[in-house]
Amino acid sequence: MTANSALENQATEWVGSLDDVKNLVTERALTGETMLLNMGPHHPSTHGVLRLLLELDGEEIITCLPDIGFLHTGIEKTMESKSYEKGVTCTDRMDYLAPMSNNAAFCMAIEKLVGLDVPERAQVMRVICLELTRIQSHLVWLGTHAIDLGAMSVFLYCFREREKILDLFEMISGQRMMGSYIRPGGVWRDFPAQFVPDVEAFLDDFPRRIDDYELLLTTNPLWLDRTQGIGVIEPDVALAWGFSGPSLRGSGVNWDIRKATPYLGYENYQFDVPLGEHGDVYDRYLCRIHEMRECIKIIRQALKRLPEAKGGFRSDNRKFTPPPRAELGHSMEAVIHHFKLWTEGFSAPNQEVYVAIESPRGEIGCYLHGTGGNKPRRVHFKTPSFMHIQGIPLMSENHMIADLVAIIGSVDIVLGDCDR
Amino acid sequence: MGVTQKLGDLGVVTTTLETAINWARTGATWPLLFGLACCAIEYMSTQGGRYDLARFGMELNRASPRQADLMIVAGRVTRKMAPVVRNLYDQMANPKWVIAMGDCASCGGVYNNYAVVQGVDEIIPVDVYVAGCPPRPEQLIHGILTLHEKIMGERIKDWA
Amino acid sequence: MQIKPAINPVEAVKAALPSAFITVVEFAGETTLVVEAAQLVAVSLYLRNTAGLIYNFLSDISAVDYYEPTGGIGDRPARFGVSYHIYSMLYNNRLRVKVYVDEGDDGSKPVVPSVVSVWPAANWLEREASDMMGIVFEGNPDQRRLLMPDDWQGHPHRRDYPLGYETVQFSFNVEEIMKHKPVAKE
Numbered sequence: 200m201t202a203n204s205a206l207e208n209q210a211t212e213w214v215g216s217l218d219d220v221k222n223l224v225t226e227r228a229l230t231g232e233t234m235l236l237n238m239g240p241h242h243p244s245t246h247g248v249l250r251l252l253l254e255l256d257g258e259e260i261i262t263c264l265p266d267i268g269f270l271h272t273g274i275e276k277t278m279e280s281k282s283y284e285k286g287v288t289c290t291d292r293m294d295y296l297a298p299m300s301n302n303a304a305f306c307m308a309i310e311k312l313v314g315l316d317v318p319e320r321a322q323v324m325r326v327i328c329l330e331l332t333r334i335q336s337h338l339v340w341l342g343t344h345a346i347d348l349g350a351m352s353v354f355l356y357c358f359r360e361r362e363k364i365l366d367l368f369e370m371i372s373g374q375r376m377m378g379s380y381i382r383p384g385g386v387w388r389d390f391p392a393q394f395v396p397d398v399e400a401f402l403d404d405f406p407r408r409i410d411d412y413e414l415l416l417t418t419n420p421l422w423l424d425r426t427q428g429i430g431v432i433e434p435d436v437a438l439a440w441g442f443s444g445p446s447l448r449g450s451g452v453n454w455d456i457r458k459a460t461p462y463l464g465y466e467n468y469q470f471d472v473p474l475g476e477h478g479d480v481y482d483r484y485l486c487r488i489h490e491m492r493e494c495i496k497i498i499r500q501a502l503k504r505l506p507e508a509k510g511g512f513r514s515d516n517r518k519f520t521p522p523p524r525a526e527l528g529h530s531m532e533a534v535i536h537h538f539k540l541w542t543e544g545f546s547a548p549n550q551e552v553y554v555a556i557e558s559p560r561g562e563i564g565c566y567l568h569g570t571g572g573n574k575p576r577r578v579h580f581k582t583p584s585f586m587h588i589q590g591i592p593l594m595s596e597n598h599m600i601a602d603l604v605a606i607i608g609s610v611d612i613v614l615g616d617c618d619r
Numbered sequence: 620m621g622v623t624q625k626l627g628d629l630g631v632v633t634t635t636l637e638t639a640i641n642w643a644r645t646g647a648t649w650p651l652l653f654g655l656a657c658c659a660i661e662y663m664s665t666q667g668g669r670y671d672l673a674r675f676g677m678e679l680n681r682a683s684p685r686q687a688d689l690m691i692v693a694g695r696v697t698r699k700m701a702p703v704v705r706n707l708y709d710q711m712a713n714p715k716w717v718i719a720m721g722d723c724a725s726c727g728g729v730y731n732n733y734a735v736v737q738g739v740d741e742i743i744p745v746d747v748y749v750a751g752c753p754p755r756p757e758q759l760i761h762g763i764l765t766l767h768e769k770i771m772g773e774r775i776k777d778w779a
Numbered sequence: 780m781q782i783k784p785a786i787n788p789v790e791a792v793k794a795a796l797p798s799a800f801i802t803v804v805e806f807a808g809e810t811t812l813v814v815e816a817a818q819l820v821a822v823s824l825y826l827r828n829t830a831g832l833i834y835n836f837l838s839d840i841s842a843v844d845y846y847e848p849t850g851g852i853g854d855r856p857a858r859f860g861v862s863y864h865i866y867s868m869l870y871n872n873r874l875r876v877k878v879y880v881d882e883g884d885d886g887s888k889p890v891v892p893s894v895v896s897v898w899p900a901a902n903w904l905e906r907e908a909s910d911m912m913g914i915v916f917e918g919n920p921d922q923r924r925l926l927m928p929d930d931w932q933g934h935p936h937r938r939d940y941p942l943g944y945e946t947v948q949f950s951f952n953v954e955e956i957m958k959h960k961p962v963a964k965e
Contacts, residue, residue, distance in 0.1 A: 223921070240703055243652050243682045247659075248700055268926035269700040270656055273734035273943075276936055289729065295657035311807045339660065358667030365664070376657060376753055438868070441837055441900030452868075459871055549853070550806045553864050553875065555838060566841040566862065577936075581839035581864070581904075589903045615656050618697075618926060699928045733935055733943030734927075741961045 224262050228254045233261055240269045244347045244604040247614030249588065251603070258599040263592040267585075270618040278578045282544030283309050283383060286578065291377035293580060294616035296339050299325075299332040300558035302381035304580070307462065308554040308567040309383040312547045315519050318510020321385030322463045327398070327501045328371075328380060329463075330494040334405075335364040336559035336611075337487050341412060344484070344608035348425050353415055360408050363401050370394055384520040385513030395502060402495050409491055417485070426481040430594040430606035433478060440593065441586035444561025445486040446610045450478030456557040468500045480609040487611070519545045544573040560584055560611050584616040637775050644688070644714060645767040647676030651687035651707065655694025658721035661753040662693045670756035675763060684710040689766075690743075691759075695723035696736045708743040714778065716770070718762055719745045722752045785870040786831035788812065795825055809875060811862075816878040816891050823876070823897040826865065834874060837898035838864040840905060842912040846938040857881040859889050859914055865898075880914065893918035911936035 227233045234255045240248040248269035254262040274293055278286040290301040303325060310317060317325075342357035365375040370391055372378025380387050416422045432442070434450040447454060455472045457465040473489035475482025513520050521540045522533040539545075547569030555564040561583025568577040587610040594610075595603050654662055666672045666680075681687040684707045696704055708717070719739050722728030725748040727737030739745060746769055749762035789803045789812055799818035804811040814822045826834040843860040847853055857879035866873050880889035893916040894901045905916040906925040913934035915922075924931065933940055948956050 240700065241653060241707055243680075248655055248703075268924075268928070269697060269703070270695065271697055271699065271734050271926040272695055272730050273732040273935060274730075276940075276942060277730060277732050279938075280942055292657055292729065295660060314807070339663075342663075355668050358664055359669065362664065362667065362669045375755065376661065438836055439899045441898070441904075454868060460873075550804075551811070551843070551862065551875075552807050552809060553839065553841075553862075553873075562838065564839045564864065566839060566864070568841075568843050576845075576938075577841065577843045579839070579841040581841075585903060585907075586900060589900070727945065731942075731944040731947070733941070737945045737960075740963060742963050744963050744965055 223264055224252075224254045227256070227261070232256075238600070238603075240266075245607060246343060246612055249607075249612070249614055249617075251591070253600070253603075255600070258601075260595050260598055260600065260603060263595050263603070265588050265591055267588060267614070267617055270614045272615075272619065274619045275578050275580065279575055282573045283547065283575065284540070284544055286575070287382055288377070288379045290580075291379050292615065293619050294558060294560065294563070294582065294584070294613050295376065296336045296613050296616075297332045297559045298377050298379075299328045299381055300556065300563060301580070302379060303329060303463075304554060304556050304558070304563050304565040305567070305578070306381050306383045307556065308552050308565040309547065311552045311554055312550065312567055312569055313519065313545065315384050315514055315516060317385055317463075317514060318508075318512075319464070320505070320508035320510045321512050321514070323501050323504050323508045324386050324390065324512060325381055325463050326465065326468070327498055327505075328386070330498045330501070331364055331367060331398075333559045334491050334494045335361050337491050338364075340487060340559075340608075340611045344605075344611075345416065347604050347608050348422070350416060350419075350422070353412055356408070356411065360405065367394065367397055367401065370397065382513065382520075384516065385511070387513075389512045395505070398498065398502065402498060405495060406492065409488065413488060417488070423481065425601075425605055426484060426609070427479060428477070429480045429598065429602045430609055431477060431479045432590065432594050436593060437478070437590070440590045442561070442590060443583050443586070444557065444559070444611075445483055445490060446561060446583075446587055446590075448472065449475035449483035449486050449609075451476055456555055456562055460555075462554075462556060467504070468497045470497050480605050483609045546571060546573050547575070549576070555581075558583060560613065560616065561587070563616075580619055582616045582619065584610075584612040584614070588612055588617055637773070638771070640775070641771045641773055645770050647679075648689040648716065648766075648770075649679050649681050649687050650677055650689045650691050651684055651711065652680035652682045653690055653692065653707065655692070655696065655700070656723070658693035658724070658753045661756060662691060662720065662759065665756040665759050670760060672760075672763075675760075675767075677763070684708075685712055687711055688714060689716050689718065691718045691720050692724040692739045692743075692745075693720045695728060695730060696739045696742070697734050698736060701736050701742050704739065705742050716746045716766055717743055718747045718749060718759075718766060720749045720759060720762065721754055722750060724748075725750060728752060782869070783830040785867075785872060788826060788832055788834075788872075788874050791829065791832060792822060792825065795829075796822055809873070811875040811877050813877045813879070816861075816880050819876070819878055820892050820894060820897065823863070823865075823894045826874070826876070827897055831870075832867065833869045834865040834867045834872075835898075836866040836868055837894070837900045837904070838866050838873075840864075840901060840908055842908040842914055842936070844912060844936065844938045848938065855879065857889075859912065861891055861908065861914065863894065888913050888915045890915045890917055892916070895919055910934070913937060 236253045238251040239245040240250045250266040252264040274289050278289050290305045291298040293301050338357040338361045342354040345353035369375050372380035434452045437447050437450045470493045473486045517536040526533040549571040551568040553566045555562050564581035566579040570576040594606050719725045724739045747762050747766045751758050793800045799814045799822050801813040826832050841862045845855045859880050861878050863876040882889050905919050910924045
């Protein structure tokens with residue numbers, strides 16, 4: 200049986216329950232000339248439960264249709280039934296690699312909606328937490344991206360460094376990952392005495408670890424072969440499709456929300472924003488590596504600002520932040536505030552706000568609409584992974600499946616972030 | 620022959636067939652490479668250098684369910700993903716075990732709503748439940764050791 | 780090339796498309812431009828293409844349901860609001876464009892014209908809003924569900940859609956609940 204006759208004997212009629220994708224794949228798929236293959240939802244390289252319906256001509260991708268929703272947890276609807284302070288814990292688990300970024304976006308939206316001020320010290324503390332979160336998220340990205348492309352040692356090294364950051368998080372919030380440390384008005388509690396020396400010890404040790412990773416990958420001919428020229432996206436296409444963060448900066452667009460519309464006092468810190476040139480996987484990789492080095496700079500400057508920063512770790516406005524337990528013993532107002540805040544929670548006006556911050560993945564925006572009561576009417580998060588998965592088909596035209604693995608890794612998607 | 624010589628005066632080692640089989644099974648239960656959400660990241664940390672899962676013979680995650688023994692459901696199972704989980708469980712060959720890692724897999728966790736299956740034991744039978752959100756690597760290792768205890772207590776007449 | 784200085788988007792839209800303009804809301808330092816749903820694409824093209832505005836980046840599309848559980852929709856003009864958060868990278872300005880739409884009198888879903896032709900990023904954002912809120916975006920090339928399974932009935936983010944929770948088990952009701960809870964045996 201020759202190859203041609205095998206092709207002729209295949210079904211010429213499209214069978215299956217995928218009627219609605221008939222107009223989304225080319226006609227060659229319906230005749231059986233190209234193959235329709237499911238990549239995921241259970242797949243080692245899709246970084247979560249992502250289903251990609253691939254139309255393949257041999258190894259080459261003709262069409263790529265992402266199918267998401269396998270991790271849709273209804274977080275936004277759950278938050279509509281919780282008061283604002285309780286809702287912070289729900290935000291932790293959306294982008295589970297950068298929980299403090301989600302907390303910060305939501306808390307900043309609440310603060311904008313009700314007009315709550317954040318003291319300077321709390322802002323510096325938040326910056327330290329956010330930058331540590333950024334380093335930790337980029338370490339997971341690097342580890343999983345490298346192991347997808349075959350570099351297994353990098354995975355183990357990155358997770359070894361990440362354990363040190365998780366120890367720091369455990370010290371301040373009690374939890375390694377979902378600490379809910381950033382609350383409306385500031386942070387949950389002050390840094391323990393051991394925190395600042397431990398952060399400094401980590402920062403002293405970390406730059407040479409990044410050098411180790413670069414030694415393994417940046418000039419490695421295997422890495423260069425697999426990442427240079429792959430997954431190129433032009434800057435205007437990336438902008439039009441809503442890319443943000445390192446995925447956009449890899450194409451050369453100089454947009455970092457920390458620089459453009461500074462929040463939490465980012466205008467006081469000196470740091471560079473690494474930019475790519477070609478918009479391929481390699482440039483996005485370099486952007487994130489250099490971002491880790493910039494994070495170290497920011498944390499050092501924040502630690503220097505910490506002793507002189509004015510105010511406490513959380514706003515003093517007792518209408519919104521609960522009083523410390525020591526006060527409850529001798530102040531009636533404190534008892535009343537404590538009671539009102541922990542039973543009912545504070546109220547927010549029947550207006551809408553939108554706050555966007557720079558998470559490790561890109562722009563995470565929190566749209567918050569209050570009711571005038573203690574629960575929100577609508578919380579919607581615009582998450583960077585959502586927009587980037589939308590753009591995967593653009594980057595993977597005329598590439599092979601192995602390149603698709605590199606592309607998915609390079610846009611740093613987290614499915615909890617995408618599906619919420 | 621060689622074994623008895625190495626053991627010298629000990630002569631012969633006796634055990635029951637059950638114990639031998641169960642001990643062999645606990646030695647290397649290959650997990651299915653199946654991470655859903657945040658618990659998967661803690662699972663990856665457990666496989667990292669500090670909390671080394673390789674000492675249990677479990678550093679080798681099999682992507683194919685046919686080759687896996689243990690399914691660690693790490694993360695929330697949504698209604699859209701539930702048929703996929705059941706399919707994967709059906710495709711695994713006996714002997715197979717399931718650890719429900721984390722609160723979401725054990726009971727639905729934080730998410731008591733329309734989208735999340737309230738506990739993966741609604742779809743597949745679970746052997747060990749590990750609590751935590753996400754469970755610390757030490758908690759997961761405790762769950763794995765509990766599973767090993769369960770496997771050591773299995774009787775041949777239950778599955779042969 | 781001379782770059783035109785930034786102009787006020789509200790005044791510009793009022794002058795160029797007066798029939799589309801409904802009102803403007805200023806709150807917490809943010810500007811919300813409320814426009815007619817039927818002219819949304821014209822307003823979007825104007826905001827994106829005009830020198831001095833150049834809102835070339837679509838940040839977010841959020842749909843809100845103003846349904847109150849006690850009945851009615853409060854003081855809003857319609858039951859559903861769709862907010863488009865746009866950003867001008869050149870002038871570093873954010874703006875919110877909002878439209879209010881209602882369900883049809885015969886119970887048909889509310890319709891909003893799609894802005895996919897203006898900002899391609901709107902593709903999935905609109906799909907998500909149509910999946911979760913039941914708003915039809917006319918002109919979006921893909922009308923399938925995005926986050927929920929294909930055969931799901933209903934639109935979960937509507938305020939009259941129940942949260943769908945399982946009753947919390949205490950010792951007094953656990954037996955009753957476990958009688959009805961499915962448990963896989965093998």
